[in-house]
Amino acid sequence: MAADAGSERTAIGEPILRAEGIKRVFGRGISAVTALSNIHLTIPQGTMVALRGRSGSGKTTLLNILGALDEPTEGKVIFRGRETTRLSGRERSALRRKEIGLVFQSFGLVPLMSAYENVEFGLRIAGGPSQGYRPAVETALEKVGMRERMKHRPPELSGGEQQRVAIARAIAHGPELLIADEPTAELDSRMGLQVMQVFRELVRHSGMTVVLTTHDPGIMELVDHVIALEDGTIAPQ
Ligand SMILES: Nc1ncnc2c1ncn2[C@@H]1O[C@H](COP(=O)(O)OP(=O)(O)O)[C@@H](O)[C@H]1O
């Protein structure tokens, strides 16, 4: 089944993700921008971590590197004991499809598809078997509290509900790591809180590790660790 990636899970509290000496420079010559430098961090399995910082501080750049969507100019990322920064583009995308879930600020759902179809579509893209998606889709929707509303299309759902469906889509293939870029930025504080509670439950009951970015100070209290970025480096706490 698509939800079974077939690999052993990392034990709770063991490092699942490490970054060593990350530097990311965009562009060349006089137009070069150093978005990140000297980033070292370790994220334990089964925790929820927020990357915090002003706009332009490097949060999205770091999240993309941690989630194997982008490569650093220098440094290493080690995910579940494997150095993802040594993988080819093809290997990295295979790793993402199997072991990582992605959630975006703007939800990214297909408006004409029901919640169920959106999650199923995500599984098809992840390249699981061509049949037998239903249990994985329903379990994922159940985990985010959206199973009862699975026949609704995104325009019939609130922003918070849409984001919960987007989370179901991100977890349906059973990833160990969920990364979310500003997942509550387009939600009011009540819906933002609901979405954060969904992440919390996924950490508590499914042993998932969640790394998200935010500039909402209210959210900091709900996470296990906060990593503050300032001008592309980790600021002392
Ligand atoms: N593709 C890119 N090309 C050039 N500069 C970029 C690119 N992506 C990000 N940057 C620059 O890197 C810095 C960090 O950006 P970003 O990671 O998006 O910050 P944040 O998510 O904290 O707002 C900014 O100065 C931004 O302009």
Ligand SMILES: [Mg+2]
């Ligand atoms: Mg950003």
